[in-house]
Amino acid sequence: MGGIPAEKKSRDVTMFCGKGGVGKTTSAAATALNRAAAGRKTLVVSTDFTPSLRDIFEVNSSDKPARVTDNLYLDEISYGDVKAQWEKKFGPQMYDVFSTFVDIDYGEFTSFVATILPGIRDEFMVDYIRELSESGRFESIVWDTAPAGQTLGLLRMPSLMNHHLKPAARIYSSLKATPNMKRSVLGVIREWQELSDRDMEFLRSRVEFSIVTIAEALAVRQLDDLFSEFNGYGLTMDRLIVNQVVEKADSSFLETKARMQQGYLAELKGRYGLNSCILPLLPYEVKGIERIREVERRLFGQIDQQAG
Numbered sequence: 001m002g003g004i005p006a007e008k009k010s011r012d013v014t015m016f017c018g019k020g021g022v023g024k025t026t027s028a029a030a031t032a033l034n035r036a037a038a039g040r041k042t043l044v045v046s047t048d049f050t051p052s053l054r055d056i057f058e059v060n061s062s063d064k065p066a067r068v069t070d071n072l073y074l075d076e077i078s079y080g081d082v083k084a085q086w087e088k089k090f091g092p093q094m095y096d097v098f099s100t101f102v103d104i105d106y107g108e109f110t111s112f113v114a115t116i117l118p119g120i121r122d123e124f125m126v127d128y129i130r131e132l133s134e135s136g137r138f139e140s141i142v143w144d145t146a147p148a149g150q151t152l153g154l155l156r157m158p159s160l161m162n163h164h165l166k167p168a169a170r171i172y173s174s175l176k177a178t179p180n181m182k183r184s185v186l187g188v189i190r191e192w193q194e195l196s197d198r199d200m201e202f203l204r205s206r207v208e209f210s211i212v213t214i215a216e217a218l219a220v221r222q223l224d225d226l227f228s229e230f231n232g233y234g235l236t237m238d239r240l241i242v243n244q245v246v247e248k249a250d251s252s253f254l255e256t257k258a259r260m261q262q263g264y265l266a267e268l269k270g271r272y273g274l275n276s277c278i279l280p281l282l283p284y285e286v287k288g289i290e291r292i293r294e295v296e297r298r299l300f301g302q303i304d305q306q307a308g
């Protein structure tokens with residue numbers, strides 16, 4: 001693949017997004033196998049709180065990360081992991097400030113913050129992956145996400161946080177508080193803004209986006225929203241995968257389904273062009289390394305053909 005611009009080569013994270021059940025985890029798993037087979041130390045990681053990576057790779061180990069095969073590791077980020085990341089960065093500082101107003105113990109305080117600000121969770125997922133990427137522990141990170149709603153939350157959060165934190169600084173600096181307390185509140189706000197900026201910059205410069213869809217009305221319609229939201233943040237869609245396409249219609253049932261899909265496929269091709277990659281509807285679920293490899297061959301065989 002000689003055609004990738006130099007700027008893209010530094011993008012070591014590939015994020016998979018799309019509607020529920022379209023094949024994000026399957027595509028992420030196949031991509032991770034491909035990277036690992038090419039000799040890159042790869043982590044496939046999920047931020048879906050109801051993850052399925054261990055299940056489809058048939059990995060029983062609860063190691064974090066767990067080894068799958070040569071060069072390939074997997075991890076599933078839980079709510080607890082994300083909360084711990086937030087606590088590590090802001091917990092004690094914010095508690096210091098907060099506990100001067102309110103009599104509350106530390107554990108209660110952190111659960112309280114986590115429930116009133118669900119956005120914290122999304123922001124810190126991005127932050128978690130950013131830290132992983134910057135740690136250099138893996139040459140390639142394949143990021144499997146929860147359905148589109150969460151993905152948009154993930155993308156929105158860093159810039160939204162920044163937006164909300166601006167007036168916060170003004171409000172807090174006019175607070176009737178001791179200069180010391182003001183300084184620590186403003187310090188937290190400033191650090192948080194810096195974190196949001198870093199996370200947004202990470203999404204723009206280090207992450208490659210793959211969108212997975214199926215050839216059906218609702219999925220195709222949701223793509224438009226996803227694309228315009230991406231554009232709004234200055235993010236680009238790198239690859240579109242259309243999954244579960246009927247290839248061999250050897251029954252009237254499949255013929256009907258294939259006809260329906262052809263209409264949407266034509267629409268997708270017209271709108272999104274060449275990057276799309278078609279995966280066939282298989283007669284079985286994709287579970288276990290051998291089956292994932294079949295998907296990998298389809299996904300990456302096609303790219304090689306397109307490039308050559």
Ligand SMILES: Nc1ncnc2c1ncn2[C@@H]1O[C@H](COP(=O)(O)OP(=O)(O)O)[C@@H](O)[C@H]1O
Nearest residue numbers: 020021022023024025026244280281282285286
């Ligand atoms: N091309 C395909 N043909 C048949 N089954 C598929 C195909 N792609 C995915 N599946 C199955 O569909 C289900 C949902 O796929 P999954 O990758 O978990 O979707 P998502 O992560 O988007 O929710 C899984 O059981 C998977 O094995």
Ligand SMILES: [Mg+2]
Nearest residue numbers: 024025048052
């Ligand atoms: Mg999934």
